[in-house]
Each structure stands twice: as C-alpha cells, then as structure tokens.
Amino acid sequence: MSAPLTFHPAGDDDGLWQQYNALATRSFGHRVDDITRLRPHADLHVAIRADTVVAAGLGLLLPQHFGGAPVPSACLGAGCVAPEERGSRLAARLLAERLRPLQDQGAVISTLWTASTAYARHLGWEAPAPVTACSVATDDLKRAPAPPGTEDLDIAHGPTPDTERLQRELARQWNGPLQRPSWWTAWTSARHALTTYRFTPPGQPPTGLLAFAMTPRDQHGMHLAVHDFWAADPSTLHAMLAFLARHDRAATITFQRNVLPPAPLLLHTLHRYRPVLKAWHPWMLRILNPREAIRRRGWPAHPTLSAVIEVESDTGDTGNRYLLHIEAGSGELTPTSREAAVSFTRRQFAVWYAGGYPSTAAAHLAGIRYTCAQTLAALLDSTTGHQPWLPDHF
Incomplete structure (x- = not known):
C-alpha cells in the first residue's frame, strides 16, 4: 500500500526547496533557474509522499490590469509532478492547494502559462487570445519608412525609474499585463541577460523601452531576441524598429512570444511583409471570485x-x-x-x-x-x- 499524500507550504524549509529544484529538473529535463531567483518573492506548495516531494509549484500574488485597473491575481508558475505520480489527478489537487493561500491574500482571478491547455481548461481556465512569436528579416526592418520626428529621439542605455513608470502607464491600456513589482526588472534582466535602452524626446520623459538578448551564432553573427517592446507613440515605435535594424550582425530579429502588442505594427511597417510566426502555448485565465x-x-x-x-x-x-x-x-x-x-x-x-x-x-x-x-x-x-x-x- 502506497504511503499517504500530504500537502504543505514550503516556507523557508531549505530541504523542501532543494527537493523541488531536483524534481523540476527531472520533470522538465533541464534546470529551472527561476526557482532560485523567485524564492524571495513566491509561495511554494509541495505534495509529499514518504518524506519525498512528488509535486510542487510556485505562486505569485501580482495585480493584472483589466479595464485600466489592477486586479489581484494568483499567478502560477513552474508546476511539476513526478513522472511516476502522473495520471492520478495530483496536478489538480496541487493547483487547489497552491490557489488557497493566494485567495486568502486577496486574489480574485488566476493566470498561468501552460502547454497543457486541455487540462487547465477542464479546471476552469481559458485562453483569451492566441500567442505568437515573430521573426523578421533585419533588412526588412532597415528599409522600413520612418515618420517625421523619429530622428529627434535620444537613445540611451539602461532602465530608469522613468522607464518603469512608462511601462506601467502603457500596461494599463491592455487587459492582462502585470503591474510589475519592484524586483521584476532585475529578475528578468538576470534571467535573460538583457540589454535595455530607453527612447526619449528632448526635454521630455521617455516614450520607449526596449530590452533584448544577444547570443553568438555557431560560425559568425548573432541571434537577437526582443523581450520587452513598449512604445508610447508611432514615432517612438519606428525609432525602436530602426534601432533594432542597426544590429545587422543578426540576420533576423526575433520578437519573443507575446512581446509585440496585438496591433498591426509590422503589417503597416515592414518594407516586405514576410515575417515568420510561431504559435506558442497561451496564457490562461480563471475567475476565482x-x-x-x-x-x-x-x-x-x-x-x-x-x-x-x-x-x-x-x-x-x-x-x-x-x-x-x-x-x-x-x-x-x-x-x-x-x-x-x-x-x-x-x-x-x-x-x-x-x-x-x-x-x-x-x-x-x-x-x-x-x-x-x-x-x-x-x-x-x-x-x-x-x-x-x-x-x-x-
């Protein structure tokens, strides 16, 4: 007879966090460095059988913008179940345990990113919109026309409190973006080795925020992947695209999943419209209250x-x-x-x-x-x- 299953918050128990780290590596097939980076900010709930962590996942209480207002959300990530425990609805039981403390702290909705869309759908989550990544030939960006005023923007390296305020203001214009906490920029920069630039009209606050990662290719050149793209107006948008086109050691510019807002930016901009789109698993939303x-x-x-x-x-x-x-x-x-x-x-x-x-x-x-x-x-x-x-x- 198998040992009983129990659920626990990990708190500051180093042993449970280490077991979770090892389980995630075994479940996903690679190390999940976010577990270490998010430990100061996230709740961890674990399922234990015979003194061994067999399932676990992180939870973050973060506001999401809907209709211009921040709504407290239980954001769930890095959930995993040991392969030998799968098929017994353990994931569903763990999700309920992960949600409970976040609801007690005020969460009224919940969001997760998952490749298991059918499973999440069965439990009440649904995807509001498709998610894609996009690759564009750098030459097509280079030949895109720019509106007047684009050349007047100052471009400077590094984020500032002003760029964080800009991102928060622009996030309110959509349904879903997080109200990013103070630790978010440092976490994502370390996570992806990001290089960040700000775009500023003379004598005004920034109107653009761009962050990307560069990695060398096998022989020559580089890969360039955009992770943050926030533009307040058309001039800034075109200035950011033109700046990306200067990095011509990259044959293509890749906009990571859902980096570009759901607007026809490239459709109305590129010299030749021939981007390559890749579908990704979506974010899914559930209304808790x-x-x-x-x-x-x-x-x-x-x-x-x-x-x-x-x-x-x-x-x-x-x-x-x-x-x-x-x-x-x-x-x-x-x-x-x-x-x-x-x-x-x-x-x-x-x-x-x-x-x-x-x-x-x-x-x-x-x-x-x-x-x-x-x-x-x-x-x-x-x-x-x-x-x-x-x-x-x-």
Whole structure:
C-alpha cells in the first residue's frame, strides 16, 4: 500500500526547496533557474509522499490590469509532478492547494502559462487570445519608412525609474499585463541577460523601452531576441524598429512570444511583409471570485449598463444568476432570481472578462447562450475597449 499524500507550504524549509529544484529538473529535463531567483518573492506548495516531494509549484500574488485597473491575481508558475505520480489527478489537487493561500491574500482571478491547455481548461481556465512569436528579416526592418520626428529621439542605455513608470502607464491600456513589482526588472534582466535602452524626446520623459538578448551564432553573427517592446507613440515605435535594424550582425530579429502588442505594427511597417510566426502555448485565465473580480476591474465611464447574466458554478452544475450593473466606471454583480439574458460557462466568463470576444459573431461561435442579441453586444462592448495581451512570463 502506497504511503499517504500530504500537502504543505514550503516556507523557508531549505530541504523542501532543494527537493523541488531536483524534481523540476527531472520533470522538465533541464534546470529551472527561476526557482532560485523567485524564492524571495513566491509561495511554494509541495505534495509529499514518504518524506519525498512528488509535486510542487510556485505562486505569485501580482495585480493584472483589466479595464485600466489592477486586479489581484494568483499567478502560477513552474508546476511539476513526478513522472511516476502522473495520471492520478495530483496536478489538480496541487493547483487547489497552491490557489488557497493566494485567495486568502486577496486574489480574485488566476493566470498561468501552460502547454497543457486541455487540462487547465477542464479546471476552469481559458485562453483569451492566441500567442505568437515573430521573426523578421533585419533588412526588412532597415528599409522600413520612418515618420517625421523619429530622428529627434535620444537613445540611451539602461532602465530608469522613468522607464518603469512608462511601462506601467502603457500596461494599463491592455487587459492582462502585470503591474510589475519592484524586483521584476532585475529578475528578468538576470534571467535573460538583457540589454535595455530607453527612447526619449528632448526635454521630455521617455516614450520607449526596449530590452533584448544577444547570443553568438555557431560560425559568425548573432541571434537577437526582443523581450520587452513598449512604445508610447508611432514615432517612438519606428525609432525602436530602426534601432533594432542597426544590429545587422543578426540576420533576423526575433520578437519573443507575446512581446509585440496585438496591433498591426509590422503589417503597416515592414518594407516586405514576410515575417515568420510561431504559435506558442497561451496564457490562461480563471475567475476565482466573480463578484470581487467585477468590482475590482475597470469599466467604461459611459454608457450605463444593467443586464442579468448567468455564470456556471465551479462544480459545473447550475449557474449563478447575477444582475451586472456598470455605471461611471464601476461594476457590480448582485445575485438575482431573474431570467438571464446571457449565460456564460466559467471559461467563457473569463474570456469575456479579458475582452477576448471582439464581436457578437465571435461570441456566438464560442457557444455563448443568449436570449437578447442587443444585451450580448452591450456586454461585449463593456470589455473590448482594452484588448487581451500578457507580455509578462512567470
């Protein structure tokens, strides 16, 4: 008979952290250096059988921007289960244990990056948008036309408090980016050996932030991979692309997964539109507390909206009916027994929350049930003012 399974927070137990590190190496097939780097900032929960860590994962309580407001999120990363323990739903039990302390600390939503999309979907997470990486010929960037004013920008090496403020301001314009904590820049710079540049109009605060990694190729030249790309206006955008094109020892410029915002930047910029796109596994969102998630989110100032919606319960049984009221930039869910005009599964609710249904046609194809098309359209309009985009990886 196998030994019983128990779950524990690791706290400052060096032995549990070391076992987790060894388990992650065995599970992923390579060392996960982030475990050491994130230890001061993350919660670690472990599953133990016979005094041995057989499953574990990190959790970070970080705000994510939705509708321009920071929403407390349980960000889960580096989860692993020993190969000999797989197939027994241990991952699902561990996820519940990892979420509990973060919910106790105020998390009302949860986000993770995962290649196991079907498994996460079964547990209530859903992907609001596709994720891609993009490679562009450096010559195509070099020949891209630049608008007037691009040449006036000053380019300087290194991040500053001003560039961190710029990134936070631009992140609020999308649904999903993290409100990066103070340790984020140092962590990602060490993680990827990043070189950072700031772009500044004369006498003004920075309007652009660019960070990339360079690695040598086998024979000659180099690989250049962009990890941060934040531009406040078209002139800065073109100046950043032109600056990348100066690094012509790299035959191609690679924009890592989800680095570029979901806008037709390259489509409207390149001399020849021939980028190579690579699909990546997506980020996935789950609403842990619908009422608080609605209250904490940002909403349009106009117009006022009242609609009865139904949201599937966590058990997948009968849904919970609410009156959703949005007015003057605030939203509220109130339980009601009235008939729902729009019914969401919990996964559909997460995608709607993130602005992932750009049209009623998209919502219809996703299987959202509704009795009033006008109400559905108004609901979609309330979240699609900001597009879903998560450029942060954890």
